Amino acid sequence: ERRIREAREEEERRRNPVPPDVLAFVSRLVRTQHNGRIRMGLLCGMAQDEGLRSQDVPRAVEALGYHVEILPEFGDARFVYAPAEEVA
Secondary structure (H helix, E strand, C coil), X not given: CHHHHHHHXXXXXXXXXXXXXXXXXXXXXXXXXXXXXXXXXXXXXXXXXXXXXXXXXXXXXHHHCCEEEEEHHHCCEEEEECCHHHCC
């Protein structure tokens, strides 16, 4: 019963738009990185620390049109890149 409820909740989240506060959070953090990138796991953790749902972060990254790249030199971690014109 719990797994069914969780699956329904996840499907509902997928159908709904990304919360604006998550979009703003991701945009702000990715733009302010000095090298123009941030590790996806770190971004998710920081979102959770701010009281946001970490599961919404990858959806926000996609909605914002940011590029995600897997870097083998960092243990195949996924990094999020903002477009060059957005980097501060």
